[in-house]
Amino acid sequence: MPTTINPIKGTRDYYPEDMAVRTLLYQTAREVSESFGYQEIDGPFLESIDLYAAKSGEELVKDQSFVFEDRGGDLITLRPELTPSLARMVAQRQKQLVYPMRWWSWGPFWRYERPQKGRSREFFQWNIDLIGVDSPEADAELIALAASFLRETGLTPNQVQVLVNNRRLMDTELLALDIPAEKRLQVFRLIDRRDKMSPVNWDAYAVEVGLTSRQLYGLKSMLVDEGLWHKSSELERTFQVIEALGVGDYVRFAPHVIRGLDYYTGTVFEVWDLDGEFRSILGGGRYDSLVEAVGGDPLPAVGFAMGGSVISLVLKKYDCLPADEAIINAPVLMTVFSQELLPASFKLATELRSSGFNVVCYPIAAKLGKQFKFGDRMGMRVALILGPDELSQNHVAVKDLLSGEQQSMPIAEVAEFIWGLTGNTC
């Protein structure tokens, strides 16, 4: 094999079967987003590094971005996330946009990290945000969007769940344990790591953070209290609306979900595979200060992001992806009987395309067996044969590649016949 240039670390090639998955995710995200009236947007893939400076001290920019100098000497980065671009788009037209505003986006992002399961350096992400309204019902809408997406892909409530918590509720509860406000973010971080550490190490970490044994005990009881959300009127309203939106079976309260990012201000949520085999599928929450932080007027917002990698793994695990055989989008194979009859085959293929079929023409007059094998391996549904016998009667032979049954019929009837076959399977 001649020397090949490997793909850049952390990137991947999308072969047809991979592309089919990516397209499926995009189309599902689109359907779900649009069903709630969200509009599609996008920002540039290249941004100035300054755009991300507003979120000061961000590891995301410092260590995890692809940064390079352009020919004019400016520092350019491949966007590591959408939110700053989105915040800028809002700030630029803040006075003329219509609120509440519902935007969604799907596109590539880049982060310079060590690749591993469910994480690469180039990845696709669904972003969706409801901007300009601060209500528990808005939070519920985003949670319902996430749940609707899961349902749309075929995942069940036994396989995946949206886990919901609220940072203001946690603030109140921490204060009740006499945990001072300045320790809040540290304790949030402690909570975030609950499932990632052994109980012993976690206890040690808690002591390190400065919790007393009484506080630690209180925190532990808090984290297993599934009824804690009744203390939050916000969450009570949110959960009530989630029921009304018909996705209650996909959603539950989870006091240990807190999110790593500091900018969340209220309700937060994540989607998890219930086996815990993968990292989180999706994450989001309310962030009421972010637009202001990038130079706009204060504007409340709630949203989430879902990367394409983990959800693909989850869908594969639960057999929610189309079979390889179903990937070909041309169900009809037009075979070529002989060099002399090739034009007749191509002509019939053209007529069928005009009728709305996707038709593959075999490009040479190979042995019919070889042509059928090709159609079979490509997952095609029917093969058409135009030989001397058929042509003499103005017929065409139609072979069902699944059953193997074949029949000859007038050319004028073939379109309707194929509709009958493919219509049932698509």
Add this chain to the structure above:
RNA sequence: GUGGAUGUAGCUCAAUGGUAGAGCGCCUGACUGUGGAUCAGGUGGUUGAGGGUUCGACCCCCUUCAUCCACCCCA
């Protein structure tokens, strides 16, 4: 950035330091107007790359590259 594994045929994997193999796939034929099944035959490799030790290296040592996993962080 830290730590741990793994690189052998197109794919999944074998092979005490002593002639690199199997299954699947692929090609051809049995089948001159017909795929999947079966059978027969065939194609298959600079053992990731480079160096070292050895009479002899897929195997041991060093370097390097790649991939995977965990940490970190997050989608």
